Amino acid sequence: MLLTSTIDPRDQSSCVLTYEEVNHWLRATWRGYVDPMEAMQGAEAYLRHAAHTPSPLLLNDNSRLRGPWFDSLDWLAEVWMPEAARLGLRYVAHVVQSDRHSDIIPPRLTTALPFELQIFQNLDDAQHWLRRCWQVVAAEKMG
DSSP states (O other): OEEEEEEOTTTOOEEEEEEETTTTEEEEEEEEEOOHHHHHHHHHHHHHHHHHSOOSEEEEEEEEEESOOOSOHHHIIIIIHHHHHHTTOOEEEEEOOTTTSSOOOOHHHHHTOSSEEEEESSHHHHHHHHHHHHHHHHHHHHO
């Protein structure tokens, strides 16, 4: 289910947020060169929709992203991460950019995360991991 889609008319970069009911996760798909303002808007859109469509799982797909990603790591650490955790986020599968094969995520950002973050080189591995995470969540719900 499409929750939000923002496309920059100048360069067609985009952030699409969907809820994949069959998989029980929210999915953020980033494409093109996303400038810092677009990145923040996409991250804020996640928070708005997570409040109405809560899911403990997030698939953050940067595989089609180009150029630097998200300038404001302080904002992510101080605002986005605590709020996402408060909204019930427990597991994040982050697929890195295919043009870089990695994302620069400083150690200080990953040492005190309020949820589990796994970094993946490809989408299939990320989805597989999130499906296993859902099994944990579902088992906990059953008692």
